[in-house]
Amino acid sequence: MGRVIEVKGKPQADTEWSTGFCGCFSDCSSCCMTCCCPCVTFGRIAEIVDQGSSTCCMAGAMYFLSLFSGCGSVFMSCKYRTKMRKQYKIKGGECGDFLKNLFCERCALTQAYRELTIRGFDVPLGWEGNVDRHNARMGAPVVQGGMRR
Template sequence: MENQWTSGLCSCMEDGKTVCLTCFCPCVAFGRIANIADEGNHGCGECGIFYGLICCVVGLPCLFSCTYRTKIRRKFGLPESPASDCITHCFCESCALCQEYRELKNRGLDPSIGWNEHMQRATSPPMGQYMKS
């Protein structure tokens, strides 16, 4: 059984900050998404720069970004909708990035802090544990 996306592809206005980030700084948004999807194996900066280079050289960043949509879908068991990952990114790159960013946030993986920070927070004992009574 597949899970469902927590928001729709065209639900961009649910989160104004994410809309602005994905529309005006797609390299940053993509880099953050890729860092989480790759579980920290690739840094936000390196993925964002590569995305920008593809955008400048080839003009089709969707050829790269759609592979990360696939990783996110597989990670959470999400359906490939409303179309294939490649078509979704080719025809609606900003909306796809925005949806993926929201999906990660809605599932407790805030892309703005990165994978390593999530892992550090997950393994750190609660602050009160160190306090003496």
């Protein structure tokens, strides 16, 4: 189900987050959505970070259920922040990820959402929608000899 988009070349050095931790003012729509319904923001982030192996609905539902287990949502959002940070070689560590999610989880979610947007994802489209959008820009593959059974 999930497709890996491979980038060749030299490994990049660790970079900074594209926006600040409290940079909600540059993106009011995702900030408001995260404040009102963090499950949707988390689900969208998880689907893209997992490269389609989880769906927005599934991840959002798991996040919603984890809200009733004390700090479960903090651990879930921390896990995905760390995974995303490692995928994109963003500076930081697990301790910082945990503390940011513990003390201001919604700011951490909004920052991750903005990061994916800045990196070219149309986050509401999900993984498959972004892959389709990417393939449409690159042109459809040409099949030699047509399709046969």
